[in-house]
Amino acid sequence: MFNETVLKEIEEIKARYPDRRSALLPSLYIAQREFGWLSREAMESVSKALNVPEARVRGTASFYAMYKHKPVGRHLIQLCTNISCMILGAEKLVDFLGTKYDVQPNGTSRDNRFSLVIMECIGACGTAPAMLVNTDFHDNLSEKRIEEILDKYK
Amino acid sequence: MITLTINEKEVTLDKPVSILEAARQAGIKIPTLCYHEALKPYGGCRLCVVEVERMPRLQSACTLMAADGMVVTTESEVISKVRRGILEFLLINHPLDCPYCDKAGECELQDLVNKYGPTVGRYKEEKRKVPESHKDQILARNMERCVVCTRCVRMCNDVQGASAITIIGRGDRSRMEPFSSASFNCEYCGNCLTVCPVGAILSRLYIHSFRPWQVDKEVETICSYCGVGCSLVVQVRDDSIKRVIPEMGLGVNKGLLCSRGRFGYEYINSRERLKTPLVKKNGRLEESTWSEALNLVAEKLSEIKKGEGGSAIAGIASPRCSNEDNYAFQKFMRMVCGSNNIDSVSRTGFAAAQKFFEALLGQGITANIIEGLKNSEVIFVVGGDPTSVNPILGLSIREASRRGAKIIVLGNAKGLDRFKNVQVIPPVFKDVDALEELLAGVSRVKGVRGEKLDIDQGIRALSEKYSEKMSLDGLEELKYALLDSPSTSIVFGMDLVQRANGHRAIFAVAGLTYLLEARLYLLSDRPNEQGLIDVGCVPDMLPGGRPLNIHDFKTKFETAWGGSIPDKDGVTLLEIIEGARNNDIKALYIMGENPVFNLPDGPFIKDALGSLDFLVVQDIFLTETAEIADVVLPALGWSEKSGTYTNLERRIQLQKKAVNASSGMEDWKIISEVSGKMGYKMAYSEVEDIMDEIAEVSPLYRDLSYREIAKGNCLWPYHGEPLRGEIHELPAMAESAGNYGSDFYLALEKPLFHSGTLSRRSQALMKICPEPTLKISGAAAEKLGMQDGDRVKVSTSTGSSEVSVSIDESIKDNRVLLSNNFEGRGVFSLLTYKLDPVTKAPGIEGCEVEIQKG
Numbered sequence A: 001m002f003n004e005t006v007l008k009e010i011e012e013i014k015a016r017y018p019d020r021r022s023a024l025l026p027s028l029y030i031a032q033r034e035f036g037w038l039s040r041e042a043m044e045s046v047s048k049a050l051n052v053p054e055a056r057v058r059g060t061a062s063f064y065a066m067y068k069h070k071p072v073g074r075h076l077i078q079l080c081t082n083i084s085c086m087i088l089g090a091e092k093l094v095d096f097l098g099t100k101y102d103v104q105p106n107g108t109s110r111d112n113r114f115s116l117v118i119m120e121c122i123g124a125c126g127t128a129p130a131m132l133v134n135t136d137f138h139d140n141l142s143e144k145r146i147e148e149i150l151d152k153y154k
Numbered sequence B: 001m002i003t004l005t006i007n008e009k010e011v012t013l014d015k016p017v018s019i020l021e022a023a024r025q026a027g028i029k030i031p032t033l034c035y036h037e038a039l040k041p042y043g044g045c046r047l048c049v050v051e052v053e054r055m056p057r058l059q060s061a062c063t064l065m066a067a068d069g070m071v072v073t074t075e076s077e078v079i080s081k082v083r084r085g086i087l088e089f090l091l092i093n094h095p096l097d098c099p100y101c102d103k104a105g106e107c108e109l110q111d112l113v114n115k116y117g118p119t120v121g122r123y124k125e126e127k128r129k130v131p132e133s134h135k136d137q138i139l140a141r142n143m144e145r146c147v148v149c150t151r152c153v154r155m156c157n158d159v160q161g162a163s164a165i166t167i168i169g170r171g172d173r174s175r176m177e178p179f180s181s182a183s184f185n186c187e188y189c190g191n192c193l194t195v196c197p198v199g200a201i202l203s204r205l206y207i208h209s210f211r212p213w214q215v216d217k218e219v220e221t222i223c224s225y226c227g228v229g230c231s232l233v234v235q236v237r238d239d240s241i242k243r244v245i246p247e248m249g250l251g252v253n254k255g256l257l258c259s260r261g262r263f264g265y266e267y268i269n270s271r272e273r274l275k276t277p278l279v280k281k282n283g284r285l286e287e288s289t290w291s292e293a294l295n296l297v298a299e300k301l302s303e304i305k306k307g308e309g310g311s312a313i314a315g316i317a318s319p320r321c322s323n324e325d326n327y328a329f330q331k332f333m334r335m336v337c338g339s340n341n342i343d344s345v346s347r348t349g350f351a352a353a354q355k356f357f358e359a360l361l362g363q364g365i366t367a368n369i370i371e372g373l374k375n376s377e378v379i380f381v382v383g384g385d386p387t388s389v390n391p392i393l394g395l396s397i398r399e400a401s402r403r404g405a406k407i408i409v410l411g412n413a414k415g416l417d418r419f420k421n422v423q424v425i426p427p428v429f430k431d432v433d434a435l436e437e438l439l440a441g442v443s444r445v446k447g448v449r450g451e452k453l454d455i456d457q458g459i460r461a462l463s464e465k466y467s468e469k470m471s472l473d474g475l476e477e478l479k480y481a482l483l484d485s486p487s488t489s490i491v492f493g494m495d496l497v498q499r500a501n502g503h504r505a506i507f508a509v510a511g512l513t514y515l516l517e518a519r520l521y522l523l524s525d526r527p528n529e530q531g532l533i534d535v536g537c538v539p540d541m542l543p544g545g546r547p548l549n550i551h552d553f554k555t556k557f558e559t560a561w562g563g564s565i566p567d568k569d570g571v572t573l574l575e576i577i578e579g580a581r582n583n584d585i586k587a588l589y590i591m592g593e594n595p596v597f598n599l600p601d602g603p604f605i606k607d608a609l610g611s612l613d614f615l616v617v618q619d620i621f622l623t624e625t626a627e628i629a630d631v632v633l634p635a636l637g638w639s640e641k642s643g644t645y646t647n648l649e650r651r652i653q654l655q656k657k658a659v660n661a662s663s664g665m666e667d668w669k670i671i672s673e674v675s676g677k678m679g680y681k682m683a684y685s686e687v688e689d690i691m692d693e694i695a696e697v698s699p700l701y702r703d704l705s706y707r708e709i710a711k712g713n714c715l716w717p718y719h720g721e722p723l724r725g726e727i728h729e730l731p732a733m734a735e736s737a738g739n740y741g742s743d744f745y746l747a748l749e750k751p752l753f754h755s756g757t758l759s760r761r762s763q764a765l766m767k768i769c770p771e772p773t774l775k776i777s778g779a780a781a782e783k784l785g786m787q788d789g790d791r792v793k794v795s796t797s798t799g800s801s802e803v804s805v806s807i808d809e810s811i812k813d814n815r816v817l818l819s820n821n822f823e824g825r826g827v828f829s830l831l832t833y834k835l836d837p838v839t840k841a842p843g844i845e846g847c848e849v850e851i852q853k854g
Ligand code: SF4
Pocket: B152, B155, B156, B160, B162, B163, B164, B165, B185, B186, B187, B188, B189, B190, B191, B192, B193
């Protein structure tokens, strides 16, 4: 269940809308932040905090692909492999992540350090290949740059 | 007035409706899939597309409102092509397993494809695979067949208000899913089952057991469980019930049912049914013949009447039996046994409350249409949870809430937790005071009405008793919600009647009803509590609610019945039992009731009945009470006989025979047999004759006939003459019980899935709720160091019982709840009682309870 601070945060979000159900999506993000992913407990907590039936919480959450529906490692890498990134070698980078960091697309490394999700275009075609690590944005990727970057995410 | 043209036919509407409904009114059928008349239009499937002149594209008829001058075409080549296309898409993932799908024959998809559909699909992709789920004991889900019309979800959210299911995922992977396994939040109403157009939701009660076209007959009847009296259709094949379904638009429930009505009927097929009469020989009940048993009953009763007088005989009637059964019963008691000692277990709640309300406010004060709840601005719920006692009535409250009505609750009402606006939970034993305080507060602002002087006086006394400042948080808010309401309904459950000072609660509710000119609804957990009173199964009234002590009424009935009725009012239920204990009552005739289990202080009741000279029990099962009887007579149950029932709105309805029973006799027939043997002939050849007699002798039922009742809408006051209420003197009000200083208090739980002792013989209801649990609050669980499912020993001064605990978030105080449905573990065997001096209802006592890990 959420602690007092989180509950307060959700109360503030609730106050922004006339209908408490409108607070569902932002609250799911908070739950995801707190629990790491949208576990049953995470969704229960949202249901309780908003007084919205659990079934509705789950239905809504499952509709959106950008919520985490299973546990992820400490850091989430979202790598683009759309056309520009692909042309500039993103697929090789996927292999590199696999060999160097033990993480496959839609998977998590055994040391639980990284999870990898393959993204559609993230709007950085001009400086492709690009990725997000958690909420940080990185572009002009190469194997070397990835090593430098990921070094900071323990 | 709106006039439009549909398929070249001119259609005139008196109120705005969708094109779909306008077409239906004109007899033109437009195909649909996501539309359902019980639900709001959704516009999801596009099968109902029509052409509307001067509108671009095809329009969905279910969502487009008809407008003046519109020209609509519902069938054309383009339309057919579109419909065919949609169906082809739907079939991409559909398994087409009609040969073994239960729905085949009444499947909307099958019918549509038959009419519009492609005969061959062009898609070669693999179909999605989702194995049929039988995780749930009652409802099976086959998500390969789901067409994602969302009818089930909308039913569950927008009508039932349970919100147990949802559509998860998206695109062609989306499907309906219960949140966890299957039973999350589910109230097992099965209303999702009613609306699913395909075979995606299935009832495991009859899965693969018959085809819809193999039904031999359909019987329109009513439910046997509670005072709502829902209409349902029983489908029969080979003289056995195949399923029970509701019918849209029919009766009080208009197509909705609750778990008990839909799934609970199987008890009639229980192997434990009584098959032959039983007679006690050498201390043991042994099988006997009808003639031996009936002769013995007649002999014994005659003997006792002769030796001790009629007042040594008493009868307990049944709120599960029909008006006719009960009418015959009281006539038998009065005319043949010479006793007015007739009462029923309804005295513990409904009958007690009803009588005091009518005395205060006049006959018929509780006769209000359930439908009316939907139009109230404020609904005040007190004394119980309507959504579990009378589930379909509860749905009207939920609907009112969705419409914007304010729901205010005094006490607990779990099923309204997501619907209530204000709730006040008074401390244990302070709820009656809270009600009085509320009445005092309301009257302080509103004054008294000056119409009923006794009530005004009572209210004034309360305003003096309570200070202006309310003692509980929230009461003030509750008071203003009531004061500000232009139209108020009060829904009163029986919890507060079962108090030694319950009459004060009734007075307070009556006072509020009177001051606010509110509509009053009494919850009733048996199907014929009202009818039982109306046909005279009370110690002080003759049929039609005519007081026995008014000479004219009495002589009229004596002339009609040809005999004499004893002068003195009889005694009430618990007085009968106590009379048995004291040897004042020697013989007791019980029809369709189980007092040993259904009354507080079970051990005492059993002991008292055990000391009778002669006990007859007429029932369909060998109940705890039947076990100690001298003679047990097997009766017929629901669906095996016909009769009328009066629901809590006071609507009279027909319950009809659907199948033949293998043994047993109608209750009224048994009574008339015994009566004949005792020298008083009751000349009824069929049940209808009894209603004809009731209509003849009772001014309330004047001119009533089965023909008229069958038409429906047989509403209070029928064509009859109700009496005005009269109260001569307001009884002195007893003080509230004090705080007993215990950590926990035991109280009665009225569960949604059970009703009396009948439901424990229904396999389906036993699967949904297989055993009793002690409901405790989260705080209590913490204090006791217990978790869900822990076994505990619950002990009171009367006895103890072993059950498991379940944590119930809706409980907010130190009450712990246990139901009274399960054999050997009913809460009433752990409690005692003290009679309310005014209503004669047993006030529950001895609730101090100790809970230990078992
Ligand atoms: S049975 Fe009733 S409560 Fe349960 S899922 Fe179906 S509609 Fe909802």
